[in-house]
Amino acid sequence: MRLIGLDVGSKTIGVAISDALGWTAQGLTTLHWDDNDIHSADEDLAKIIKEHGVGKAIIGFPKNMNGTIGERGEACIRFSDHVEKTHHIPTELWDERLTTMAAERVLLEADMSRKKRKKVIDKMAATLILQSYLDQNN
Numbered sequence: 001m002r003l004i005g006l007d008v009g010s011k012t013i014g015v016a017i018s019d020a021l022g023w024t025a026q027g028l029t030t031l032h033w034d035d036n037d038i039h040s041a042d043e044d045l046a047k048i049i050k051e052h053g054v055g056k057a058i059i060g061f062p063k064n065m066n067g068t069i070g071e072r073g074e075a076c077i078r079f080s081d082h083v084e085k086t087h088h089i090p091t092e093l094w095d096e097r098l099t100t101m102a103a104e105r106v107l108l109e110a111d112m113s114r115k116k117r118k119k120v121i122d123k124m125a126a127t128l129i130l131q132s133y134l135d136q137n138n
Helices: 042-052 071-087 099-109 114-137
Strands: 002-008 012-018 025-032 054-061 091-095
Touching (some): 002 071, 042 071, 054 071, 054 114, 099 114
Antiparallel strands (some): 012 025
């Protein structure tokens, strides 16, 4: 069973997918969506889930540094519930604190331009979220 990793922002969703054995995560794409319309990514997400035989979604959960849940965290909880109901797969929220900063650091070390970083940062963050989940659970 493959897993999908999602880094859910207000305008984009970074997407990563695991290999068939669940050992590694690979960045797949970035979906554009509107978090005011929770259905706006349904069609694209459904295609990915079907095409890759996804059995579970790991969704980045942006807690505050003190462990509390803020506005983005609440939005991710709503999105997680929506994915379960709409796509009929289980979800798990995964603490993503500092993931985007780590992704930014990796891309900076690769000497990637700001313009190129902006295009791949969400996909990279989704990959780091999923890989940390796989590492902890294997």
